[in-house]
Amino acid sequence: MGRSGDLPRRSLERFLARDGRWPDDTGCTVLHVDMDAFFASVEIRSRPELRELPVVVGGTGGRGVVSSANYIARGYGIRSAMPTAHARKLCPRAVFLPPNFTAYQEVSAGMMRIFRELTPLVEPLSLDEAFLDVGGALRRLRRTPAQLGAEIRAAVLAEHGVTCSVGVAATKFVAKLASGMCKPDGMMVVPAGEILSFLSPLPVSALWGVGARTGEKLAQLGLTKVADVARTPLPRLRRLLGNATAEHLHALANGVDGRRVVAETAEKSVGAEETFEVDQTDREVLRRELLRLSERTAAALRSRDLRARTISIKVRFADFTTITRSRTLQVPTNLTQEVYRTAATLLADQVPPGAVRLIGVRAEQLGEGDSMGEQLTLDAPERGWREADEAADQARTKFGTAAIRPASLLTARPGRAGATEPRPDR
Numbered sequence: 083m084g085r086s087g088d089l090p091r092r093s094l095e096r097f098l099a100r101d102g103r104w105p106d107d108t109g110c111t112v113l114h115v116d117m118d119a120f121f122a123s124v125e126i127r128s129r130p131e132l133r134e135l136p137v138v139v140g141g142t143g144g145r146g147v148v149s150s151a152n153y154i155a156r157g158y159g160i161r162s163a164m165p166t167a168h169a170r171k172l173c174p175r176a177v178f179l180p181p182n183f184t185a186y187q188e189v190s191a192g193m194m195r196i197f198r199e200l201t202p203l204v205e206p207l208s209l210d211e212a213f214l215d216v217g218g219a220l221r222r223l224r225r226t227p228a229q230l231g232a233e234i235r236a237a238v239l240a241e242h243g244v245t246c247s248v249g250v251a252a253t254k255f256v257a258k259l260a261s262g263m264c265k266p267d268g269m270m271v272v273p274a275g276e277i278l279s280f281l282s283p284l285p286v287s288a289l290w291g292v293g294a295r296t297g298e299k300l301a302q303l304g305l306t307k308v309a310d311v312a313r314t315p316l317p318r319l320r321r322l323l324g325n326a327t328a329e330h331l332h333a334l335a336n337g338v339d340g341r342r343v344v345a346e347t348a349e350k351s352v353g354a355e356e357t358f359e360v361d362q363t364d365r366e367v368l369r370r371e372l373l374r375l376s377e378r379t380a381a382a383l384r385s386r387d388l389r390a391r392t393i394s395i396k397v398r399f400a401d402f403t404t405i406t407r408s409r410t411l412q413v414p415t416n417l418t419q420e421v422y423r424t425a426a427t428l429l430a431d432q433v434p435p436g437a438v439r440l441i442g443v444r445a446e447q448l449g450e451g452d453s454m455g456e457q458l459t460l461d462a463p464e465r466g467w468r469e470a471d472e473a474a475d476q477a478r479t480k481f482g483t484a485a486i487r488p489a490s491l492l493t494a495r496p497g498r499a500g501a502t503e504p505r506p507d508r
Contacts, residue, residue, distance in 0.1 A: 097260065097280060099228060099269040107228040107250055109274035111217035112343065114249040114257035115197065115234060118266035120210035121150035123244040124189055125179050136160070136176035138169055143359040149181055153266055186210075189242050196237045200230055205343045211261075213254055215343035228271050235269065253339035256280065259288060277337035282309035289334050291327060299323065311335040352388070354378040355442025361400045362438050369426055375443040376422035383416035383445055390414055390445030393424040397433050398440035407432040414449060421445065 097105055117123065121139040126132050136155035140148040146166035158173035166178065190209040197204045200223065203215035216230050223230070231248040238246050245267040249260030252274040260270035260280075272280045286292050286300050288308060299322055305311055311319070312335035319328035333339070354375045362368060372395070383390060394408035407428045415421065425443050 094263065094270075094280060094283070097270045097272055097276075098264055099232070099271060102232075104228045104250075104269065104271040105276070106273045107226050107271050110227045110250045110252050110257075110271060111215055111220070112251055112254055112257045113214040113216060113227065113231055113234070114251075114254070114261040115193075115212055115214065115231075115238075116247050116249075116258075116261045116265070117193070117210035117238075118245045118247055119150055119152045119156075120189075120244070121181060121186055122152040122155070124185050125182070126152065127243040128185075132177055136173050138166070138173075138176050138178050139181050140166055140169075140178070141357070142166060142178050142180055145357055145359060151176075189244065192242055193238055193246075196234060196241065200234070203343045203345045205345055213257065213343045215345075228269065231269050231271075235267075252277065253337070254341050254343065255290060255334055255339040256337070259284075278312070281335065281337060282307065282312070284308045286311060289331050291330055291334075296323065296327065296331075308335045351444050351446040351448065352379055352382045352386070352390070353394075353442060353444030354382075355396060355440060357398075357440045358438065363436070365429070368429060368438060368441060371441055372425045372429060372443060373422050375441070376425055377418050379443050379445050380416055380418040380421045383448075387450055388445075388448045389416045389450075390421070391447035391449070392445070393421055393428070394444045394446060395425050395428045395433070396440070396442035396444065397429075397438055400437040400439050402439070404440075405433065408446070410447070414447075416445075 122137045125139055126137060134154070136158060137152045138148055138155050138160060139150040140146055144167060148160060148162050148164045148166060148169050150162060151160045151169070155169075155173060155176050158176070160169045160172055160176070169176065170178070186209055193210075194204060194206060194212065197212060197214055201214055201216050201219040203218070205213040207213070214230075216227050219230070220226065225233070227250050231250050235246055235248055238244065247261045247265045247267060248269040249257040249262070249264070250269065250271040251257040251260055252272075256272050256277055260272050264270035281288070284307065286306060286308060287297055289311065292300070300306070300311065303314075303318075303322060305314060311331055314332070316328060316332055319332055322328070323331070356371060356375065358371075362371075390411075391414045392408050392410045394406055396404065396406050398404040409424050409428060411420070411424065421443065
């Protein structure tokens with residue numbers, strides 16, 4: 083799907099909420115809430131002197147990529163997933179900041195709590211966006227869908243100092259389109275009876291599943307607008323695109339999207355990975371980075387009261403060959419030293435020598451702590467390590483993530499291209 087912010091808006095301004103007024107929201111039980119330039123907004127919140135400057139968050143080294151850019155920086159053409167080096171060329175005066183995922187996760191968790199106070203049907207898509215089904219909450223809360231959307235925007239701003247945009251519609255597809263088209267800091271309501279008039283003038287790139295290649299195929303038949311796809315007979319689309327793609331796009335173009343909001347899907351894994359600024363061959367450097375990543379992974383497990391039965395590592399070499407190796411434990415764990423010991427053993431025993439570009443640690447086969455059993459052997463170091471981890475967690479919560487570290491991590495660390503975004507707090 084094309085960037086919603088790049089889609090035409092002028093003809094659709096009548097769907098925007100303004101001055102506490104909006105179109106008829108009857109039957110519009112799906113909300114899509116999307117934070118505005120999330121990472122950059124959180125950084126600017128703590129550094130208000132940057133508010134009028136172009137701000138870019140992401141890997142700051144030569145291999146770094148842009149994770150987020152505020153709207154001033156976007157005016158220079160800077161976009162997420164763009165190489166940082168290219169972003170610097172587009173806007174040399176921009177302020178480039180490394181990501182602080184701990185802060186983003188904290189705001190994200192608070193945002194999700196606001197959503198769940200209104201409805202249990204919350205489907206997070208990432209740290210900064212989610213679908214909400216408010217159909218069951220309307221009678222209980224005696225509010226309309228758009229009123230709930232307005233309350234969400236006000237609560238997120240008041241509690242966390244950042245803004246979000248909200249799309250209100252009868253389907254997930256239209257709600258997500260609407261939230262993107264009212265950015266930043268807006269709300270758009272698409273009445274259930276006006277979905278086709280909303281979709282029709284949009285380019286085909288607005289449809290989920292239309293990339294450059296599919297767009298070219300559609301253009302060859304003169305199909306450039308969503309309305310063109312909606313009016314085209316299905317047999318003709320099937321001949322051009324194949325059965326599955328044709329039926330999918332034809333349904334969306336006609337406003338049909340039967341997907342429901344799916345709440346609280348269980349996490350299957352937790353992990354972290356790093357890309358080095360310079361390829362690393364020193365195994366001691368790799369082991370230290372594994373310890374750092376194991377610490378982050380185990381802390382994430384403990385914060386969710388989860389334990390992992392399987393630990394895996396991911397290694398990408400200089401030629402981009404990527405391997406994963408895993409080991410299943412006799413007793414599930416969320417202890418830093420257990421995760422690290424397993425990861426380091428995998429590195430030593432199952433990873434051939436070579437220059438390493440990226441390394442990662444992941445905990446898999448997750449379960450809640452109480453349901454997965456405890457280690458009962460009398461001579462095991464479980465209790466001591468657990469007490470140490472819990473004390474470290476408390477110190478980091480109070481004083482920040484750098485408050486306490488293993489001694490081996492106090493040495494200079496290798497340059498990194500940037501951290502991979504963690505999964506949303508579900």
